[in-house]
Amino acid sequence: MTDLIPELRTPTAPEGTGRVHSGMPVSRIDGRAKVTGAAQYAAEHDAPDLRYGVVVSGTIARGTITAIDTDAALAVPGVLDVLTHLNRPKVRGFDLAHKDMTAPGGSPFRPLYGSRIFYSGQPVALVVADSFEAARHAAQLVKVSYQEEEHETNLLGSLDQAYKPRALKAGFTPPSSTGDADKAYQAAPVKVESQFYHGVEHHNPMEMHATTVVRADDGHLTIYEKTQSSQNSRWYVSHAFGLSKDKVTVRNPYVGGAFGSGLRPQYQLPLAVMAALHLKCSVRLVLTRQQMFTFGHRPETWQQVKLAANPDGKLQAIVHEAVHETSRLEDYVEVVVNWSGQLYACDNIKLGYKLVAHDRHSPMDMRAPGAAHGVHALEVAMDELAYKLKIDPLELRRINYAERNPMDGKPYSTKELAQCYDKGAARFGWANRPIEPRSMVDGDELVGWGMASGIWDSLVMVARASAVLHADGRLVVSSAASDIGTGTYTVMSMIAAEAMGLPMEQVTFQLGDSTLPMAPIEGGSSHVATVGGAVHGACEKLRTRLMWMAIDSPKSPLAKATPKDLELADGTVRLRKQPDVSLRLVDLLAEKKLDRVEDKFLMTPQMLKQRKYVRAVHQAVFCEVRVNEKLGIVRVTRVVSAVAAGRIISAKTAASQVIGGVVWGISQAMHEESHTDHRFGRFMNHNFSEYHVAVNADIHNIEVIFADEDDRIVSKQLGAKGVGEIGIVGTSAAIANAIFHATGKRLRTTPITPDKILMGEKDVPVAVPKEAKS
Structure with missing residues (x-):
């Protein structure tokens, strides 16, 4: 190993930081x-022979390329070549060579591999030129002809096609059940049954996906890549192209946000490598903001939750079923329903999880994958049950507090969720909340207070x-x-x-x-x-x-x-x-x-010891909304997030991570959704003017509290757990619950847009999907 590797400029701490200890609020040294x-980010590294690539995106959702006319593109001054499936460099032919370290089960997508079209927006050609401007102009001149086939992209219209996942990715635990939830549900005196729908959310970090391949005279490739793992990207490139790992170095010293979009190599990486190998030069390839909508996304999801309780609030049954879309190529899976088997004490729990294969790119992990949707549904249903029981929502959660994991009786490595409830409620002032909806008014606005629990795995x-x-x-x-x-x-x-x-x-x-x-x-x-x-x-x-x-x-x-x-x-x-x-x-x-x-x-990891425990980070989030019912406008004016995440090493960056998660939870609850025109199988709002994200005006007071916790099962050396995901988990549910408290309207689809405040929402399909296909 060489210290301070050339071209890898790592930041050092500012002068005067002095001695440090865990928990200090140290400012970011980068x-x-x-x-x-x-x-310098992936698209900002230079090379003397640098060339520029621009992707040509396909326009149909399913079918076959019958012809590609590149003559006009090749005639543009400065254009070096147009790569297609007909003239690309050789890549390995078997699936395993194209699987990265996080690939789900199935056959991974390979750009420019053949003539088949699997989803709208699929890359069908790559123009490479001496300048970005020439490449961009030429890309508009490439003409592609297709033989189009019928496609399917409508989840709610194809729930009857749901099946159990066939090939699972490593680390995914299929949901199980305990007791007899159906029988207990029927016998219980108090019940709620709710269906939930969540539209597609797309990754849109500030730095768009980009790759700069710097080719040395000896053929060595130094790749500057937007990725969450330089070694995963090197693994992928070396295996897909049959290159020795000694011939490939991947660097990502700075990444402008990723949140799961960089877990797997996106298609610009192999395309940039193809161009560098084909032309024997350095190549930079940056996706456009529109093309950021053409790879993985948080999947469109349907859920059903049924809760049953005694009049004293004690849960008798939990039933949680979910269906989300995947691609035709891979069975992408998320842990959507398993959280309902961990959060609350209950003897009868039934969990179900299925997929529907669509003509889309495989979905992809996005901050708190599975939990962002699954916990939302559970926590909104818990709020609905609390109102039916006439019990305070926080008190209902305390009544059903789980001291051991309900599914298998294992103890928690540490669990300070009760401390989160106490500290968060005290800071928020929850004791002053009237239970009846529409009971707080300030001028033209209805005021509502809602809360939710959150949970996420503690991984090592x-x-x-x-x-x-x-x-x-x-x-x-x-x-x-x-x-x-x-x-x-x-x-x-x-x-x-x-x-x-x-x-x-x-x-x-x-x-x-x-x-x-x-x-x-x-x-x-x-x-x-x-x-x-x-x-x-x-x-x-x-x-x-x-x-x-x-x-x-x-x-x-x-x-x-x-x-x-x-x-x-x-x-x-x-x-x-x-x-x-x-x-x-x-x-x-x-x-x-x-x-x-x-x-x-x-x-x-201490695997043998850890297997004896359930390891998780917990959160209690409290939220205030103000609703102008005449205009349908909702403002999230105050959030208190109390988190139990083991020992906090860096108080400032940890709190910032939770704040960022809360901001995204607000965006998930109120703004983000990709809309598909199912006639074309295409996402239509693929830009920031039409795909809404939370902006500064949407964000008000957010306060983060950390519980006292030290988990030596998860982290023997540090006692720490992660905080990156937990901030978003439960936030959208707390907002939905606060909106109900303000207005008396129970909204079960996200995002909660002004039209739903004004007119309510369309009924979510209630039919439970058919049994798994053989």
């Missing part, structure tokens, strides 16, 4: 680079890290992790600085390079516990090594000590009980005539 423009994976102390006192820690805006640079530097007793300005954390020590894909809110555990382990080994070096030094004042007597602080090794008795680390390395000391650590 912030200055980002706001000054020093940070395998990672490696290296820690190097240099002779000048600098500490360089490395792992092929990613920072997609979550604060990875900052939190890893904090972990290393605290473990080594160094000020932040002497610590550099290197990430975003496939040649660095192995790290998992940044997803599932797992990076802090996983990579952070590896960083802590490497620093712990290095710290012990330095202590023994100090003890073994002939002139050392610590010669008679043992490691348990020593600590590292302020760049020294010193006695714990006599801090004045110390040895500077730089002097220690100088005496040993060493220019560096290095240690490595392999972080592995």
Whole structure:
């Protein structure tokens, strides 16, 4: 490993950060680079022979390409070639070669592989030119002829075609059941039954998907890629094109938001590599904002929830069934209904989950995949049940609080959801809430208060890290992790600085390079516990090594000590009980005539121990809305999110992650939805003027509270859990519940747009899908 890899400019902590400890509100150490423009993203790296690619998108949803006329495009000055399925470079033919590390079951989509069209917007050609302008102009001149076939893109019109997933991706647990929920539901005195519908949401991070392939004279490809894992993208490229991994380096030191869209390589990556191999030059390819709507998305989803309880509020039955769309090629699956088997104590739980295959690109993980929809449905149904029972919604959740996992009786590794209820309710002022809808009015607006619970998995994976102390006192820690805006640079530097007793300005954390020590894909809110555990382990080994070096030094004042007597602080090794008795680390390395000391650590989960527990992060979110019923306008004016996520390492970036999740939850509840014209099988509102996202005017007061929690089952080294996903989970349900409290209107589809406030919503289909096909 080479420290400070050329062209990989990792940020260092600002001067004056000083000693750090877990929980400090440290500002992002990559912030200055980002706001000054020093940070280079995937489309900002240059090369002397750089050429530019522009994708030609298909216009039908299903069929076959019969002809492609590229003559007019090739005649444009500066155009080098137009790649199609007829002249692309050779790629491997079997499915396994095109599966990335997170691919679902089935056959992955391969751009320009053949003449078949699987979805509208599919890339059908790539124009490469000396300038972006020439490539863009020429792309408009490519003419494609098709033999069109009938397609299907309407989920609500094809629920009867639902089937159980046939091929599951790693890590997906099919839902199970316990007790006899149908019998208990029929016998219970109080019941609610609700259907929910959620439209497609599309990924739209600030940085659009882009790839810059820099080709060296010897054929080595250095790829700057928008990805959540440089090593996953390298894996994909090397396998798909039959290249040695030594011939491919992928770098992603800065990523302008990803939220799941970078878990899998998107089609611009193989297309850019094709062009670089075909033309033997460097190539940059950036998708347009419109093309950002042509790959994976949060799937369109239908759900049914049935709850039954005794008059005292004790749950007797939970039934939760879901159906969402997938592609014809892959069975993309999400954990939609499983949360209903974890959140509340109940002896009779029935969970069902099915798919409908459509002529669309495979859906894709989007922040809190599955939970964003599944918990929404459960929590709105719980609110509906609370009103039917005439019990406060928060009190109903306390009545059914689960001390052990209802499905298998396992204990939770830690669970401080009750603390979240208490702290969140107190901060929000929930005790002052009148229970009756339409009971709070302020001028022209109805005021409503709603709440919901949230839950997300606490994942830990395998990672490696290296820690190097240099002779000048600098500490360089490395792992092929990613920072997609979550604060990875900052939190890893904090972990290393605290473990080594160094000020932040002497610590550099290197990430975003496939040649660095192995790290998992940044997803599932797992990076802090996983990579952070590896960083802590490497620093712990290095710290012990330095202590023994100090003890073994002939002139050392610590010669008679043992490691348990020593600590590292302020760049020294010193006695714990006599801090004045110390040895500077730089002097220690100088005496040993060493220019560096290095240690490595392999972080592995405590699998045997963890299997005995349910591991999750929890949240209670409280929300205030103000509704102008005459105009259909809803304002989310106040949110309190109380989160139990283990030990918080970086208070500032952790709170920012939750705030970002809450903002997206507001956007999910009120704004985001892609509309399909089913005659063409095409998303129609594929731009920011028509695909609405929450903007500054939609966001008001958001407050984040962290519960006191320390989870050494999830994270033996740090006691931490992830916070990336939990902020969005439950937020949309709390908003829907607050709207009901304000207006008395129960709305079960998202987004909740002004027309639904004014006129209500159309009934969601209530027919339960047919049994699984054989």
